[in-house]
Each structure stands twice: as C-alpha cells, then as structure tokens.
Amino acid sequence: MNVFFARSKPYKIDASDIARDNKVVFLGYPLPRPGCTYNEESVHACVTPLDADEDEWRAAKSAVTKKYATQAQANRNLAAEIGAGDIALLPCAQEGVVYAGIVTTGFELLDRPPWFDLFLSRLPAGQRGGPDDMGWHAAEVAQICRVDNFVPIAISELGQLRASLLGRARFGRVAIDGPNAHALISALMQGRRERLLWTVEPEQVLVRLKGGLTPTDFEYLVVALLQLEHPEEIWHALGGSGDGGVDGAAIDESGRPTAVLQCKLRYSGEALLPEAKGRLRNGTGSLRRYVAALFHPDHNLLDASGIFLDARTITMLVIKHKDRLPVAISLRIGRAPASSAVSD
Structure with a gap:
C-alpha cells in the first residue's frame, strides 16, 4: 500500500x-x-x-x-x-x-x-x-x-x-x-498510539532515535553531543545549501578551526567530505574529522583519518547527556521528571 x-x-x-x-x-x-x-x-x-x-x-x-x-x-x-x-x-x-x-x-x-x-x-x-x-x-x-x-x-x-x-x-x-x-x-x-515510557535502555533508545529523527534533527543532535563532549570548543551547525558537505564545525577559544562534522542518517560507505582520503588541515595542525550515522553497515567504513560516530556510540552519548538534551525529553529518554506546574 x-x-x-x-x-x-x-x-x-x-x-x-x-x-x-x-x-x-x-x-x-x-x-x-x-x-x-x-x-x-x-x-x-x-x-x-x-x-x-x-x-x-x-x-x-x-x-x-x-x-x-x-x-x-x-x-x-x-x-x-x-x-x-x-x-x-x-x-x-x-x-x-x-x-x-x-x-x-x-x-x-x-x-x-x-x-x-x-x-x-x-x-x-x-x-x-x-x-x-x-x-x-x-x-x-x-x-x-x-x-x-x-x-x-x-x-x-x-x-x-x-x-x-x-x-x-x-x-x-x-x-x-x-x-x-x-x-x-x-x-x-484510528486513535491508536504507543505511549512512550521513560527509558535509558540502549536498545530502546536506539529504536527511538532511528524512528523519531529526521536528517535535520540528526544533524543538530550530533552537533549538540559534540558540544557537550568538548565544552572547551565552540560548535555550530552549518548544514544547508552550499555547505560543501560539512554539517557542523568547531573552533577553539582563539578562533582556530579544530573539527568538522558530516552527518548521514543512512550511510553505506560512500565518500563524504571532499578530503575523505587524507588529513584535513587548519593551517597549523590537523582537524578532527567526524562522520555520524544511525543507519549503516556493521563495520566502520571510514579511513583511519576519520572518527566514525556509529549508532551505538551516538546512543550511549545521548544516554550520557540525556539531562541536557531537549530531544531526549521529546523521545522520553532518561528518568521521568517530577511533575511541576508552569505558570505565567
């Protein structure tokens, strides 16, 4: 159908x-x-x-x-x-x-x-x-x-x-x-919907990530995760027309580029960032190069110069940072918060 x-x-x-x-x-x-x-x-x-x-x-x-x-x-x-x-x-x-x-x-x-x-x-x-x-x-x-x-x-x-x-x-x-x-x-x-119960069980968290995220949602989630993992850096989402395949990038406190990110909700091993086969340079040193995916083959398809954030890694990072991620609340990942009233 x-x-x-x-x-x-x-x-x-x-x-x-x-x-x-x-x-x-x-x-x-x-x-x-x-x-x-x-x-x-x-x-x-x-x-x-x-x-x-x-x-x-x-x-x-x-x-x-x-x-x-x-x-x-x-x-x-x-x-x-x-x-x-x-x-x-x-x-x-x-x-x-x-x-x-x-x-x-x-x-x-x-x-x-x-x-x-x-x-x-x-x-x-x-x-x-x-x-x-x-x-x-x-x-x-x-x-x-x-x-x-x-x-x-x-x-x-x-x-x-x-x-x-x-x-x-x-x-x-x-x-x-x-x-x-x-x-x-x-x-x-027909009015049938599954009520999401709060969970931190990795398999269930991954199911919710795979079923609930659009490609754009996924990009913003990974940028947020990398920002939380590297608070000493400044991360920004860059995805959009003319982005050159880069969905996120980081700089240090002096403004020097330190990392770039490309997200593929579904990844089958195709070449991604233009410099996928070599080290990326920022003028004074090597940039870290991340590729993140939720749907992908079981093995890491990137060359040694890249950091592959696979489905399991992303799942564990979401669980780790669940209390600071709005998407975790939306997908009921974490522990149920105490009820509270919101007033004007």
Missing part, C-alpha cells in the same frame, strides 16, 4: 480547505492539449489526462517547458500508482497536523467540479482565462482522487515522515525505515 502527500496549494493558491471539505486530493500540473485554448466549462476538452496513452502524453509534454514537463511526468507516475486503500496526506503545518485519508478511487479528471467557482474566486483578479495566465491553473483542482474522510494527525506523531511532509515538494511518496508508513498512519487515524 502506498502513502503519498499532496499540498493542494497550486501556485501558492491555498485550496487545502476545499480538498478537505470535498474529500478529494488535487493532483496538479495539468498538461494542456496541444493547440487547445483553456475552457473552464470543459476541462476534458483542453487538458491531457494523467492516464492518457503514451503518444498523446508525449505530444502534450513537448508543448510545455522542460521543467513543467518534468513535474507533470512525476505527477503522472505517482497517479498511476494510486489506488483504493492507499493513504493520502494533506500537510497543514500552521495547524500542527497532517490530514490523512484512505483513497477510495484512483485518478479522475472532472469537467467542472462543484468546487470550481470557489477556487476560481481565489485566482488573482483578471487572470482567469487564456493559456498564458492563471486560468490554466484552475485545471489543477479538476485532477483528483477521492478519499473516505480526512482525519487530523499531529505532525509530531509522525517521526521521520516529517522530513518529506515539511519540505518544498508539492507531492510525493512517503517511505520510512522501521514500522511501515501505511501501518503507522492507519493506527494513528
């Missing part, structure tokens, strides 16, 4: 409430039929359906930009896999939830759905018709699949699923290690 998400916000026009109220998921990136003009009264007449035959689809793709064609193709591939029993997710970060529904039908292209006028009213004034303006985008709410009902689920309950749901992609499949995504979300939809 598949689990997929769709934001239902074509071109930043929020239609997520329309989707929820009508128990549908909008599959965007409609491809105009070559040579046709937009007709909001008959979407079939001007839009190539996602399940069109290959020749028709290829002709429609050739009439749009390469970037748009790539997105439309990805949408077509996704739509071809959607069927009854799959789970659709509508992320709603501003409410702290995702809305989950069981798919009852596969792809449909509607001519003029009952919610059309409401969506059209949200288009910018004067941009409702013609192939070069927002009119075509109304077809985005005519490409649908239906669900039985939408159930809100707290984003914080989803563990690693959060990584894909809170990204920039407008739609996509969801997959996680450990418990099957479909089984996990089905249980949450």
Whole structure:
C-alpha cells in the first residue's frame, strides 16, 4: 500500500480547505492539449489526462517547458500508482497536523467540479482565462482522487515522515525505515498510539532515535553531543545549501578551526567530505574529522583519518547527556521528571 502527500496549494493558491471539505486530493500540473485554448466549462476538452496513452502524453509534454514537463511526468507516475486503500496526506503545518485519508478511487479528471467557482474566486483578479495566465491553473483542482474522510494527525506523531511532509515538494511518496508508513498512519487515524515510557535502555533508545529523527534533527543532535563532549570548543551547525558537505564545525577559544562534522542518517560507505582520503588541515595542525550515522553497515567504513560516530556510540552519548538534551525529553529518554506546574 502506498502513502503519498499532496499540498493542494497550486501556485501558492491555498485550496487545502476545499480538498478537505470535498474529500478529494488535487493532483496538479495539468498538461494542456496541444493547440487547445483553456475552457473552464470543459476541462476534458483542453487538458491531457494523467492516464492518457503514451503518444498523446508525449505530444502534450513537448508543448510545455522542460521543467513543467518534468513535474507533470512525476505527477503522472505517482497517479498511476494510486489506488483504493492507499493513504493520502494533506500537510497543514500552521495547524500542527497532517490530514490523512484512505483513497477510495484512483485518478479522475472532472469537467467542472462543484468546487470550481470557489477556487476560481481565489485566482488573482483578471487572470482567469487564456493559456498564458492563471486560468490554466484552475485545471489543477479538476485532477483528483477521492478519499473516505480526512482525519487530523499531529505532525509530531509522525517521526521521520516529517522530513518529506515539511519540505518544498508539492507531492510525493512517503517511505520510512522501521514500522511501515501505511501501518503507522492507519493506527494513528484510528486513535491508536504507543505511549512512550521513560527509558535509558540502549536498545530502546536506539529504536527511538532511528524512528523519531529526521536528517535535520540528526544533524543538530550530533552537533549538540559534540558540544557537550568538548565544552572547551565552540560548535555550530552549518548544514544547508552550499555547505560543501560539512554539517557542523568547531573552533577553539582563539578562533582556530579544530573539527568538522558530516552527518548521514543512512550511510553505506560512500565518500563524504571532499578530503575523505587524507588529513584535513587548519593551517597549523590537523582537524578532527567526524562522520555520524544511525543507519549503516556493521563495520566502520571510514579511513583511519576519520572518527566514525556509529549508532551505538551516538546512543550511549545521548544516554550520557540525556539531562541536557531537549530531544531526549521529546523521545522520553532518561528518568521521568517530577511533575511541576508552569505558570505565567
């Protein structure tokens, strides 16, 4: 069974409430039929359906930009896999939830759905018709699949699923290690959730780390652990676009670089930092080079110049520093604190 998400916000026009109220998921990136003009009264007449035959689809793709064609193709591939029993997710970060529904039908292209006028009213004034303006985008709410009902689920309950749901992609499949995504979300939809009891048992701690951390969570956790292990240094998280593969770095009190870090939630032995086969230099001496991973082969795959923080090492460091790590509290790692009231 598949689990997929769709934001239902074509071109930043929020239609997520329309989707929820009508128990549908909008599959965007409609491809105009070559040579046709937009007709909001008959979407079939001007839009190539996602399940069109290959020749028709290829002709429609050739009439749009390469970037748009790539997105439309990805949408077509996704739509071809959607069927009854799959789970659709509508992320709603501003409410702290995702809305989950069981798919009852596969792809449909509607001519003029009952919610059309409401969506059209949200288009910018004067941009409702013609192939070069927002009119075509109304077809985005005519490409649908239906669900039985939408159930809100707290984003914080989803563990690693959060990584894909809170990204920039407008739609996509969801997959996680450990418990099957479909089984996990089905249980949450039915109100079944496992209450986390406080623990310092290493095997259980590792299970929680693997199931509860996104790649970004993992980077910040390892930087925090290294800071706690080396209080004489100053550590900062650096992960992001253009980071050169470095997710964290440390300096000493004089500002001299002392260490660099790369995190891989899942690591299979590929080359990481550009200087992976030699010592890193800071101008006056050697930098310590760390690579951290939670999912990895059983043996250390780094060369002798690197320090590999494996799953067991990270687990024991989390237990060691549990009282100073917010993530340990979130995952109930440690001893249950005495209850306390918080007042303004």
